[in-house]
Amino acid sequence: MQEQMKTLEYDVLVVGAGIAGGESALNLANIGYKVLMVEKEPSIGGKMILLSKVFPTLDCAACITTPKVSEIARHPNITVFTDTETEKINKKGEHQFEAVILRKPRYVDVDACTGCQLCEEACPVSVTDEFQFGLVGRKAAYIPFSIASPRAAVIDIENCILCGACERACPPDCIDFTQTEEKFLVKIKSVVVATGFDLFDPLKIPRYGYGKFKNVITSMQMERELAPTRPFNTVLRPGDGKMPDNLAYVLCTGSRDKSVGNPICSQICCMYSIKQAQLLLGALPMADVTIYYLHIRAFGKGFNEFYAQAQDMGVTFIKGKVGTITEKENGNLILRYEDIEAGVVKEAEHDMVVLSVGVLPHQGISEKFENQKLKLDPFHFIDQSDILASPAKTSIEGVFVAGTASGPMDIPDSILSGGSASAQTTSYLRKEEL
Numbered sequence: 001m002q003e004q005m006k007t008l009e010y011d012v013l014v015v016g017a018g019i020a021g022g023e024s025a026l027n028l029a030n031i032g033y034k035v036l037m038v039e040k041e042p043s044i045g046g047k048m049i050l051l052s053k054v055f056p057t058l059d060c061a062a063c064i065t066t067p068k069v070s071e072i073a074r075h076p077n078i079t080v081f082t083d084t085e086t087e088k089i090n091k092k093g094e095h096q097f098e099a100v101i102l103r104k105p106r107y108v109d110v111d112a113c114t115g116c117q118l119c120e121e122a123c124p125v126s127v128t129d130e131f132q133f134g135l136v137g138r139k140a141a142y143i144p145f146s147i148a149s150p151r152a153a154v155i156d157i158e159n160c161i162l163c164g165a166c167e168r169a170c171p172p173d174c175i176d177f178t179q180t181e182e183k184f185l186v187k188i189k190s191v192v193v194a195t196g197f198d199l200f201d202p203l204k205i206p207r208y209g210y211g212k213f214k215n216v217i218t219s220m221q222m223e224r225e226l227a228p229t230r231p232f233n234t235v236l237r238p239g240d241g242k243m244p245d246n247l248a249y250v251l252c253t254g255s256r257d258k259s260v261g262n263p264i265c266s267q268i269c270c271m272y273s274i275k276q277a278q279l280l281l282g283a284l285p286m287a288d289v290t291i292y293y294l295h296i297r298a299f300g301k302g303f304n305e306f307y308a309q310a311q312d313m314g315v316t317f318i319k320g321k322v323g324t325i326t327e328k329e330n331g332n333l334i335l336r337y338e339d340i341e342a343g344v345v346k347e348a349e350h351d352m353v354v355l356s357v358g359v360l361p362h363q364g365i366s367e368k369f370e371n372q373k374l375k376l377d378p379f380h381f382i383d384q385s386d387i388l389a390s391p392a393k394t395s396i397e398g399v400f401v402a403g404t405a406s407g408p409m410d411i412p413d414s415i416l417s418g419g420s421a422s423a424q425t426t427s428y429l430r431k432e433e434l
C-alpha cells in the first residue's frame with residue numbers, strides 16, 4: 001500500500017541548520033522566498049552554538065549565534081523542522097525538486113513546553129550528554145542545552161524506561177508518548193546543502209590514549225569547558241576534578257596525516273587551539289600552556305597578530321611531533337615527541353592534554369540524491385563544480401553548497417559561503433521568474 005505523506009511546498013530546502021545554512025536561509029527569507037530548513041539534531045545552531053569564544057576577536061560565540069538563531073526561528077518565511085532526516089531528493093525538472101523528509105517524534109509538544117526542566121529533575125535515567133561531548137551526564141528527558149532552539153524537552157526513547165515520572169512532573173502536560181514518525185513529500189525549486197563537518201575520532205590514534213587516559217580530552221571538550229554554558233564552573237581535569245596547571249595541545253590530531261586517511265589541513269585547529277590557550281590563561285592565571293605543532297597556519301585576517309599575542313601572553317610553542325602519550329599513576333601524562341628544530345626525541349610531563357582534532361567531511365547527503373549525482377571531491381567533501389567563479393555551485397544545477405560541507409573553513413568563511421549559496425540560489429530562482 002502506498003504510504004500516506006503530507007505534501008509541503010516551499011521555494012528552497014536548506015539541509016543543515018548550522019551557521020552556514022542559517023545564513024543562507026535568512027538571506028533567502030529576507031528576499032521573500034519561502035524556506036524549509038531541516039536539521040537532524042533537536043536544536044538549530046550547529047557546532048558554533050556550542051563554542052566558547054571565537055578567534056581572532058575573542059567575541060562570545062553564543063552572543064553572535066543566538067540572535068541569528070532566534071531570527072531564524074521567528075522569521076515568517078522560514079519553517080524549521082528539527083529532529084528531521086532527509087531520506088531522498090530527486091530532480092524532477094528545471095526548478096523542480098522533490099524531497100522526502102522524516103521527522104522523528106520528540107515525545108514532547110514543543111509549542112506547549114515551557115522549558116521548565118521539571119521532567120529532567122524527575123527522570124531517574126542518566127546517560128552520557130552528547131552536547132557536553134561526554135564530560136557529564138544528562139537525563140533521558142532533557143533539554144539539549146540551555147541556549148538550544150527550540151528550548152524544549154526531548155525524550156530519548158532509546159534509554160527511556162517508560163516510568164512516567166516526567167509525565168507526572170510536567171506542569172503543562174505536554175509529554176506525549178503517542179507521537180509517531182511523520183514523513184513529508186516536499187516540493188521545492190532549489191536546494192542548499194549545508195550539512196557541515198564531522199570531527200576526527202581520536203580513538204583512531206590509540207598511541208595518544210584518548211578514551212583510556214581520562215585527562216586526555218579533545219578540543220571540542222575543552223571548548224565546552226570554556227563556554228558560558230559549560231558543564232563545570234571552571235576548567236577541570238575529568239580524571240579527578242583537579243584544576244590543571246600545565247596543559248598541552250597536540251595540533252594536527254587526525255589532520256595532514258595519510259596514515260589515518262586524512263591528508264589535508266583542517267584550517268581551524270591552529271587558531272582554535274591558540275584561542276583556547278589564551279582563554280585558559282585567563283581562566284587559570286597560574287597555568288602553563290604548551291602547544292606542540294608542525295606548522296602554525298595563521299593565514300587569515302588578524303590571525304598572525306593573534307598568534308603573536310598568545311606568545312606575548314606566555315604560551316609556549318614547540319615545533320614537535322608527538323609520538324606517544326603515556327599516563328603516570330597520579331593521572332599526569334608523559335608526551336614523547338620529536339623536537340623538530342633540535343632534531344632529538346624528548347619527553348615532557350603535563351597534567352592535561354588536549355587533542356586538536358581535525359575536520360572530516362560529514363558523509364551521507366550525496367547518497368540521498370537519487371536520480372542525479374551530487375559529486376564529491378577527492379576528500380569526500382561536496383565538490384564545488386566552479387570553485388573560482390561560482391563557489392556554491394555543485395554538480396547538480398539548482399543544488400548549492402554552503403559552509404564546511406564543501407571543505408574545512410572557519411566561521412567568517414562559513415558565513416561568506418552561506419551568503420554566496422543564497423546569492424547563487426537567488427539568481428537560479430530569478431531565471432525562472434524572468
Ligand SMILES: Cc1cc2nc3c(=O)[nH]c(=O)nc-3n(C[C@H](O)[C@H](O)[C@H](O)COP(=O)(O)OP(=O)(O)OC[C@H]3O[C@@H](n4cnc5c(N)ncnc54)[C@H](O)[C@@H]3O)c2cc1C
Pocket residue numbers: 015016017018019020021038039040041044045046047048051053054055056084085086194195196197199219220223268272275362364365402403404405409410411412414
Ligand atoms: C573545537 C572547535 C573550535 C572552533 N572555534 C572556532 C573559532 O573560534 N572561530 C571560528 O571562526 N571557527 C571555529 N570553529 C569552526 C566552526 O565550528 C565552523 O567553521 C562552523 O561551525 C561551520 O559551520 P557549518 O554550518 O558549515 O557546519 P556545522 O556547524 O557542522 O553545521 C551543520 C549542521 O548540519 C546538520 N546536518 C548534518 N547533516 C544533516 C542532514 N543530513 N540533515 C539535516 N541536518 C544535517 C548538523 O547537525 C549541523 O547542525 C571551531 C571548530 C571546532 C571543532
Ligand code: SF4
Pocket residue numbers: 119122123124125140141155156159160161162163164165166167
Ligand atoms: S518516562 Fe522515560 S523520560 Fe520520562 S522520567 Fe521515565 S525514564 Fe525518564
Ligand code: SF4
Pocket residue numbers: 108112113114115116117118119120152153169170171172173174175
Ligand atoms: S516537557 Fe514539561 S516538564 Fe519538561 S521542560 Fe517541557 S514543560 Fe517542563
